[in-house]
Amino acid sequence: MSRASSPALRTHIMVRVGSFIFSLFFLFQVASAQTFVQGKALADASLKEKAVWMEKLASDDSEEATRILQYWLDGILVYWPQENRLVRGIKEGRRYQLQDLMTEEALGAVSSREIDRVKTNNSLRSALKQVLGSRQLGSSDRNVRLSAIAELKRRPDYKVLPLLKKREASEQDDQVARQLSELIGLVLLESAEANEQMEGLRRISGGLSPEVKDSLSRFLLNPNLDPGVVEVAQRELDAITRSLMYWGIGQDLFFGLSLGSVLLLAAIGLAITFGVMGVINMAHGEFIMLGAYTTFVIQQWIPATSMWSLLISIPTAFVVSGTAGIILERLVIRHLYGRPLETLLATFGVSLILQQLVRTVFGPLNQSVVTPDLLSGALDINAAFSVTYNRLFVIAFALCVLVTLWGVMQRTPFGVRVRAVTMNRGMASSMGVQTQRVDALAFGLGSGIAGMGGVALSQLTNVGPNLGQSYIVDSFMVVVFGGVGNLFGTVFAALSLGVANKMLEPLSGAVLAKILILVFIILFIQKRPRGLFALKGRAAED
């Protein structure tokens, strides 16, 4: 974490100095001998007395008290009558390994009869957690502080309020301070006084985490509230619900766009081959799978966590799948020219062979492809909306592929030939376009893009032999919906189907969403049998 501005730098130095002093203090504490001598009293205490002991320890800021509380919670705090002190006792078989509380020096093993375990029960345990959580708030590690706050938010306790306020005064980190303020707000809602409740409402205003929403709903159930407070709280709750809904829609939209991007990468190659050759390639899904497995294989050579392995996978997958595509075109599809249904069957056979080939080589189980460090994690905008980097990468990647492909199709001689063959094969051929060559290259291009789609997909799901099959029906739907031979139609269809799928999911469940989309397309194709953006022409069908 770098702090760039100069006031922040100053606080940074202050924190550094503070933590140095703190660690000196800590060293001193470790070196010092055990000071807590009432071990026997603690071990013998009744549960009610133990609670008193806990309060006493809680008010003691020392490292020793922290350790006692922590070990107590973990159930490894034991009283050792022989030396009349508390020690750490870890059960091993039937004996206990004893260690010094502070130095963790081994003190030998004893049987269970020679020691006295300091027992707890559930209510004590949760109280202990609270105490320890508020202690962790003072930790010098900001992540420990954040997780302590998250723990305390789960069950706000009015008793810790003074401590929280003290921490808030000394907190330097902005994010921690915000979280702390929200926590104080939640705690204040537990108060019985209206002005404190109002203060709490003010603090949690705008918070979107589930804890805030839950606490607020719970708060409104309280019958002894001031009407003014109720009004504010209700308004606050409505605002939270509303903005949660908006952010939820945003989140669905983001997921939908990333799904749409995957569909786009899968379908765009299919649209090219179908457009140019009128051939449905059922093995297209397997080219996606080949691309995903290429990523997996490359990760065995190049450290998977580096971005390089992914960047190298992209062109490699393009080459692997593209070559496979050209081979398939030369060996099989060329011979079935003009017979689309036979091509469909033959390529389906090829897809079965490729699936079984991968199953034989890599095994039937899913392989996990590691996400590079750079792409793991997410940008948390707030509690309800976060952008995961891998999905962002997929969207950006699809966009790059799209722009490149558009450039190739519109600006290069090859693109011109492909479009010419798509529109009128016979005419293109008589103008000197080598249609066979265009066929092979276009098929290779479409397959190569599918391979790159596989690389992107490997960042989102597991890689297995059935990977391609699960996307092939969806990609066909995209092609059928968008129409053939039109890049824009494919883009529109992929994104809208992706978004529609994710938008329907929370309303109806994932499976039903998919069924609804399929039914929609089946109905849609009745109206527009050639897709949304069909090439206009006057040719008769046969």
Next chain:
Amino acid sequence: MIGLRLRQLVFASIIALIAYVFLANVMFPASMGVALDSYSLTIVGKYLCFAILAVALDLVWGYCGILSLGHAAFFSLGGYAMGMYLMRQIGERGTYGHPVLPDFMVFLNWEQLPWFWYGFDAFWFAGLMIFFAPGILAFVFGWFAFRSRVSGVYLSIITQALTYALMLAFFRNEMGFGGNNGLTDFKDLLGYPLTSDGVRVWLMLSSGLALLLSLFLCQKLLATKFGRVLVAVRDSESRTRFLGYRVEHFKLVAFVMSAMIAGLAGALYVPQVGIINPGEFSPLASIEVVVWVALGGRGSLYGAALGAIVVNAAKTFFTGFYPEAWLFFLGAMFVISTLYLPRGILGALEDLAQQVKGKAPKLSQEGLS
């Protein structure tokens, strides 16, 4: 002529099989040792059901040019109709012993039978639904699809989407068809226990008879003017339309008939294997049917039946001995049959026979595109 003889051979061997099983398993006592054991009976019965399904697909694909990649959906619907009857027959003998509700509904805490399960306790109703459930689906789907002239690969993809959507739907527990596990644990059919050898023999025999019947009916249908128009639609849809025929009506009738035959096949299949689950709806299942027909001989009903039996015998062999190799084999069969056997085994045999007799083979791909 040779072709005709080959067809007669297929027909005759089915009759011979039925006659043999009838004689050996029904007429003579088991002690003679000529009777088929129950494992072989089930296997043969299964193959016969698949042959019926292949005939159904060949009717629309081979003679009408509609490549349906969703015929397993009709097969499964017929199977589910039969399965529902068999479930209702279990009665109180289920694990939970509920008098009306099947086990899975009790498990899901359902209070009463969903409306679409009513009537399935009567065999005649289930028998009707075997034909009507797939028939109505085919009618609705075909009416929309053919009317708006969805054809060729588009139609194929859409039929695949149909069966895929049905598979997803039937996987849901809320649908009321047993979800993932489907319908199983059947006890008896028409009061006779399903596991007994006698019932197995009769099921196999009725599968054989149903196959003969559907072959015979389709053959007769195709010999009429209706059949001629179907072939014309296959060969050139636009020309047929310009000649004044309502192409979509012909296609629809053929499609619905085919779906009903497929439903019958499914209904005979389910009691023999003892289970029906949503896996039967999977697109792969449908497309396997296509390869039976393609390999056996598209455009020849007997070829389709032969193809179903040959491919499934190969499947039994491979999955038993070399499970790894099965998909390789199936895939290769797709490629080989489309590249080198455009008219399937039967067509290749006919060509071969004609060549032996010194005549030029017929143009093998005429009209098949």
